[in-house]
Amino acid sequence: MNERFHIHLISDSTGETTLGVLKASIAQFEGVEVQEHIWPMVRSTAQMEKVIQEIKENPGPVIFTLVSARLRQPLIEECTRLNVPCVSVLDPVIEAMAHFFNRQTVNRPGGQHTLNAEYFDRIEALHYVMAHDDGQAAQGVSEADLVLVGVSRTSKTPTSIYLANHYGLKTANVPFVPGITLPDALFHLPETLMVGLTASADRLVQIRRNRLLMLNQEPETDYVDIETVKAEISQARKLFSKNTWPVIDVTRRSIEETAAAIYQLYIRFHEEKETVDI
CATH class of the missing domain: 3.40.50 (Rossmann fold)
Structure with a gap:
């Protein structure tokens, strides 16, 4: 007790x-x-x-x-x-x-809460996240500091919000759905960090079932079928690998831990670009 x-x-x-x-x-x-x-x-x-x-x-x-x-x-x-x-x-x-x-x-x-430039940068980043959540406004994705891509329920939205609020990063997130082509613009963003999010099939099924129950929807669909989910994850990983996007497994990570890992990738991404430019 x-x-x-x-x-x-x-x-x-x-x-x-x-x-x-x-x-x-x-x-x-x-x-x-x-x-x-x-x-x-x-x-x-x-x-x-x-x-x-x-x-x-x-x-x-x-x-x-x-x-x-x-x-x-x-x-x-x-x-x-x-x-x-x-x-x-x-x-x-x-x-x-x-x-x-x-x-x-x-x-x-x-x-620490003085209204300085960093504060307004975070507010602007939050507005950007809301406008570019879940694949919305794909035409404005070129303005993103980074883009998160992942199958459903891999914490794309809360992670995007955290990145904006704590690091001032304009973060777009795009769902990976088998059979639906991702916006072409995502493959032409040399100045933007692309990050793939994944999780274990068991964990995704659990989260998705809870989501369906909360919405009072049919609990047995392909959305929560373990084999279908495994196939989704596999296809998403192939996409990430093909485009050499870094991948983060969120299965055992909190939102804060995921965001911190992504921020480190973001810093490294720009350090490497500066080295190449020199």
């Missing part, structure tokens, strides 16, 4: 950093369930008082990103009194950077 714990995530910004740290950390433990208490945009003493009261009522570890000493001090003191861990996840990184750069920090809450 899993043991359940309260964990408090406190931030003077969106709280995304604390949530990411918690998910990465909790994955290292078995038999543990956590109830997250998320407190974003905490920037006043009154707000911190409410947070501390909640921690008193539901004691548990605290993970925080707060730049204001005025807010940090009462939180740390209360956690010490309650004998619960209280961890500032950014302090070690910021202190190391400050020492290396020989600079003082500006203590700006949510500084």
Whole structure:
């Protein structure tokens, strides 16, 4: 039986950093369930008082990103009194950077969310993904930074969204369907990285069955026939191989892991092109 714990995530910004740290950390433990208490945009003493009261009522570890000493001090003191861990996840990184750069920090809450050029690049990339999802607007695919191709349910859309949101990459995705020819434009994109996505037949059948059940559709069709799915995967792999497109198997990868692997391919793709151009 899993043991359940309260964990408090406190931030003077969106709280995304604390949530990411918690998910990465909790994955290292078995038999543990956590109830997250998320407190974003905490920037006043009154707000911190409410947070501390909640921690008193539901004691548990605290993970925080707060730049204001005025807010940090009462939180740390209360956690010490309650004998619960209280961890500032950014302090070690910021202190190391400050020492290396020989600079003082500006203590700006949510500084990473400043509306700069990178922010607007991500927004533009997200718009592009939505307009070029699932083979739409093939005529504009030449503007893509990269194109994902794969059979149904290989996480093309969520991976495209993640790549746009986190890396600012304009990502188009195109389904591979046996018997349907891919747009000719895909084979004439020398400046665009093409990536094939695949997965095991068993995994695809499982995901597709769940999809059909959710849509209240007939559960027994060629769409979930194991032999048909294996043939789809085989044909897609032959296409990827013929065009020397790199392939990523998403069977045991999360969206984040798949996107990170694709981003590394993207960096390498452009490094190699720069070397050739030189």
